[in-house]
Amino acid sequence: MADPYGDAAGGPEEEAVRGTAGTSGDDGTELLPRGYRIGGWEVTEPIGAGGWATVYAGRSAGDGAGREAEPEPDGRGGGTPEPDGRGGGTPEPDGRGAVALKVLPTAGLAPRQARKAAETARREVEFGRRSSHPRLIRLLESVILGEPDLPFLDGAVVLVMERAERSLRDLLGAGVTEAEGARLLTEICEGLAHLHRSGWVHGDLKPDNILLMADGSVKLSDFGLATELTGTRGTHGYAPPMGTFDYLPPERWKAPLGEQGVEVRPSADIWALGIMIHEVFAAGAPPFPGATPMARAAATQEYAEGRAPLRLDSAVPRFWRALAADCLAPTHAARAVHTAESLLARIAGRQAAGADRTEERTEAKSAETESTDAESTDAVPAVETAAGDPATPRRRPRRGPRQGLRRGRTRAALAAVAVCAVGAAVWPYAVGGGGSGKPGTSGTSASTGAAAAEGTGRLRVFNAEQSCRSRTDRDPQCSLGLAIDPRRPYTIDNVVPTRVWHGDELTVDCLLPQGIPIIDEADALSAAWYRVRLPRGSARSAAWLPAVRTKDRPRVPECPPSDPA
Amino acid sequence: MSGVVIYLPQGTAGAAGEPHGDAVTLRLGPGEVARFGRGSATCPVELRLDDEAISRLAGEIRVTDDHWQLSNLSTTQSYLVENPEGAGEYLRVPPRRAGAPIPFEFSRVVLPTRRNTTVAFQVFAPDHVYLDPDGMGDQWGSRTVTAYSLDETALYFLVLVALCEPRLRDESPVAVSTTPEIVERLRSHPACGQLTARAVSSHIDYLADEKMRISAPAEHGPRREARRNGKRETIVGLVLRFGLVREEHLALLPPRSGTGTQERGPVR
Numbered sequence: 001m002a003d004p005y006g007d008a009a010g011g012p013e014e015e016a017v018r019g020t021a022g023t024s025g026d027d028g029t030e031l032l033p034r035g036y037r038i039g040g041w042e043v044t045e046p047i048g049a050g051g052w053a054t055v056y057a058g059r060s061a062g063d064g065a066g067r068e069a070e071p072e073p074d075g076r077g078g079g080t081p082e083p084d085g086r087g088g089g090t091p092e093p094d095g096r097g098a099v100a101l102k103v104l105p106t107a108g109l110a111p112r113q114a115r116k117a118a119e120t121a122r123r124e125v126e127f128g129r130r131s132s133h134p135r136l137i138r139l140l141e142s143v144i145l146g147e148p149d150l151p152f153l154d155g156a157v158v159l160v161m162e163r164a165e166r167s168l169r170d171l172l173g174a175g176v177t178e179a180e181g182a183r184l185l186t187e188i189c190e191g192l193a194h195l196h197r198s199g200w201v202h203g204d205l206k207p208d209n210i211l212l213m214a215d216g217s218v219k220l221s222d223f224g225l226a227t228e229l230t231g232t233r234g235t236h237g238y239a240p241p242m243g244t245f246d247y248l249p250p251e252r253w254k255a256p257l258g259e260q261g262v263e264v265r266p267s268a269d270i271w272a273l274g275i276m277i278h279e280v281f282a283a284g285a286p287p288f289p290g291a292t293p294m295a296r297a298a299a300t301q302e303y304a305e306g307r308a309p310l311r312l313d314s315a316v317p318r319f320w321r322a323l324a325a326d327c328l329a330p331t332h333a334a335r336a337v338h339t340a341e342s343l344l345a346r347i348a349g350r351q352a353a354g355a356d357r358t359e360e361r362t363e364a365k366s367a368e369t370e371s372t373d374a375e376s377t378d379a380v381p382a383v384e385t386a387a388g389d390p391a392t393p394r395r396r397p398r399r400g401p402r403q404g405l406r407r408g409r410t411r412a413a414l415a416a417v418a419v420c421a422v423g424a425a426v427w428p429y430a431v432g433g434g435g436s437g438k439p440g441t442s443g444t445s446a447s448t449g450a451a452a453a454e455g456t457g458r459l460r461v462f463n464a465e466q467s468c469r470s471r472t473d474r475d476p477q478c479s480l481g482l483a484i485d486p487r488r489p490y491t492i493d494n495v496v497p498t499r500v501w502h503g504d505e506l507t508v509d510c511l512l513p514q515g516i517p518i519i520d521e522a523d524a525l526s527a528a529w530y531r532v533r534l535p536r537g538s539a540r541s542a543a544w545l546p547a548v549r550t551k552d553r554p555r556v557p558e559c560p561p562s563d564p565a
Numbered sequence: 566m567s568g569v570v571i572y573l574p575q576g577t578a579g580a581a582g583e584p585h586g587d588a589v590t591l592r593l594g595p596g597e598v599a600r601f602g603r604g605s606a607t608c609p610v611e612l613r614l615d616d617e618a619i620s621r622l623a624g625e626i627r628v629t630d631d632h633w634q635l636s637n638l639s640t641t642q643s644y645l646v647e648n649p650e651g652a653g654e655y656l657r658v659p660p661r662r663a664g665a666p667i668p669f670e671f672s673r674v675v676l677p678t679r680r681n682t683t684v685a686f687q688v689f690a691p692d693h694v695y696l697d698p699d700g701m702g703d704q705w706g707s708r709t710v711t712a713y714s715l716d717e718t719a720l721y722f723l724v725l726v727a728l729c730e731p732r733l734r735d736e737s738p739v740a741v742s743t744t745p746e747i748v749e750r751l752r753s754h755p756a757c758g759q760l761t762a763r764a765v766s767s768h769i770d771y772l773a774d775e776k777m778r779i780s781a782p783a784e785h786g787p788r789r790e791a792r793r794n795g796k797r798e799t800i801v802g803l804v805l806r807f808g809l810v811r812e813e814h815l816a817l818l819p820p821r822s823g824t825g826t827q828e829r830g831p832v833r
Contacts, residue, residue: 244707253566254567258779
């Protein structure tokens with residue numbers, strides 16, 4: 001079994017810890033023998049080991065000493081159970097008294113490891129004492145070992161915790177159904193909301209630290225970096241400068257190190273939640289591209305600095321994609337409005353609105369934030385899906401010497417992102433505006449799968465005027481028109497009041513291959529037109545965009561012969 | 566990942582003794598690019614190297630992941646990238662080579678000129694990641710790691726250990742070595758024979774500003790020396806508190822002469 005206990009777990013050490021009692025693992029850690037007594041518990045087998053700790057499966061010792069082991073005031077000699085927040089009753093449905101014993105040696109190791117372990121233990125114990133919630137792994141007691149004859153154990157802190165079956169990490173590769181993913185994430189969010197409500201930040205949220213109990217329920221674990229919010233208004237706390245690359249919010253890479261450590265705020269957990277939402281639905285794939293954690297950290301930074309858009313996998317259902325995009329807002333300020341509480345409310349609201357809507361699955365084509373969820377669009381800079389039309393020029397390779405040569409140090413890319421942001425705010429209705437008038441799209445998505453369908457029916461407006469492409473202010477001079485009838489001359493009386501700007505993303509119904517030919521400012525010529533949706537509330541439901549006004553080639557059906565909008 | 570820092574020393578590119586502008590410092594974030602060369606109105610560069618032998622657009626630096634890439638846009642000249650801390654380690658980047666990855670945390674990019682001189686600038690890549698000693702193994706990607714990683718073979722680390730030595734040896738709960746003391750302390754180290762006081766200060770600044778981004782306690786007034794001391798004390802406090810420098814690192818320092826102090830190894 002893969003070990004679910006966070007950092008202490010998994011990896012090559014797992015083999016090493018399967019040695020016999022008292023032997024030394026590859027990394028020099030010594031192991032507890034089977035049957036070894038810790039307070040009222042006995043070791044059954046090692047589950048995993050890492051640098052900080054070794055985790056064993058344990059059970060209540062048969063002689064009934066169990067949880068009633070007598071506390072010894074000096075914290076030495078066979079173990080000192082500290083009563084803390086165990087509400088009585090057997091916490092595990094999967095067997096009487098099954099526990100996980102996390103052993104953090106504080107002596108016999110290099111001083112640095114000892115310090116780390118002590119600090120970890122201190123935080124976990126302090127946290128465990130003060131919080132108890134069905135969504136948090138419960139710390140049953142902490143024991144300090146007194147083994148003067150065994151230096152590697154003497155003074156070690158043992159955390160006795162509820163035993164889980166596996167971690168979310170174990171689940172990710174296999175893929176999770178939408179309903180299951182939704183349940184897991186809801187429960188994670190419940191735990192997080194409780195944590196934040198009680199004034200704590202987890203600080204190291206990741207699938208390895210999300211545990212699944214035998215009954216499938218979710219519990220957050222590993223509070224070694226958990227930080228209590230202090231500050232004048234309880235807005236932040238300080239944690240050791242540690243974390244897991246793939247789950248660190250972008251601002252952490254710039255965060256100064258002060259005497260108490262780095263500043264952490266609940267928005268750091270929200271970021272990690274956003275990463276996990278993506279991973280849950282994208283078979284474990286992180287939202288940021290790159291082969292190594294460093295590459296992904298760099299990609300995260302590029303996104304946060306506005307040089308790259310957020311591209312979420314189209315496998316993530318629409319509702320969750322919107323949620324992930326909000327959690328992954330690039331700055332603390334933009335993310336702070338999305339509290340665990342508010343996210344939970346949105347999840348609950350959706351469930352109340354009828355979680356059984358099947359359109360959620362079939363409408364995988366829509367790449368955008370949900371129209372009915374206005375709050376989700378405000379802080380999202382630019383959400384593109386990774387499964388866009390491969391011909392889209394925006395999907396250029398991220399790196400390559402030529403690219404930057406052109407771009408240099410101008411802020412063009414940033415500006416383009418900002419334009420997209422405005423587009424997203426103005427066009428939320430273009431997506432979900434009713435189910436009618438979309439001939440062929442559902443058929444396409446059914447036959448070619450979500451990835452292909454994702455490119456269908458969406459395009460981005462392209463302005464041939466270079467100077468307009470770098471503007472973010474939606475200046476009227478840079479606006480582009482939409483025709484009422486593509487077969488009539490494209491004149492002032494043949495345009496709708498709605499204007500569009502470079503970077504706007506529109507929903508496309510169909511393609512008219514032969515309308516009035518249009519030549520753009522860069523002398524590109526095309527007689528093709530796309531019928532695009534107009535925002536809800538417009539006089540017309542659709543209008544026509546000349547094909548020269550986009551570089552995208554969405555795969556949409558041909559429009560019926562005589563069907564001006 | 567915070568990117569790289571490019572530093573062009575003052576007057577480096579000055580031709581024939583002509584005084585040239587101030588030192589230039591450029592910061593690039595991940596994915597960002599800086600072009601260098603002689604530059605012109607039609608061919609702007611971010612880093613201007615004013616020498617007639619250097620092309621208008623001589624090359625390009627691009628930040629990639631935790632390192633950077635050098636493109637040599639000259640058709641005839643090779644560029645050298647030296648590791649000033651290595652024992653003569655260098656890379657030759659041939660003409661027209663695109664995107665050569667540079668593995669050094671400290672680099673000196675050297676461009677040839679027609680005279681017997683060279684033009685050079687420095688590139689620092691402080692994002693290089695080192696695994697925690699207890700964080701090895703193939704699962705390191707999802708491990709919790711120290712977010713400030715230091716190269717324990719770098720000169721700056723040696724300076725840091727020397728800075729921390731008095732406290733690590735419990736000689737003084739407050740003392741922090743001064744720059745002259747550090748120079749003296751490291752003099753017999755093979756890598757530090759040429760170490761100057763100025764270099765020591767630069768290493769400390771690099772550690773504080775680029776590696777650890779230390780938020781120094783606010784100090785007012787122009788008391789530069791006091792501020793420096795404040796910075797040192799902060800660094801020492803932090804690296805000891807978070808275990809970035811530990812007792813076992815004292816072994817990196819050259820033996821102390823004549824004091825008879827016992828070397829204390831890690832408690833075992």
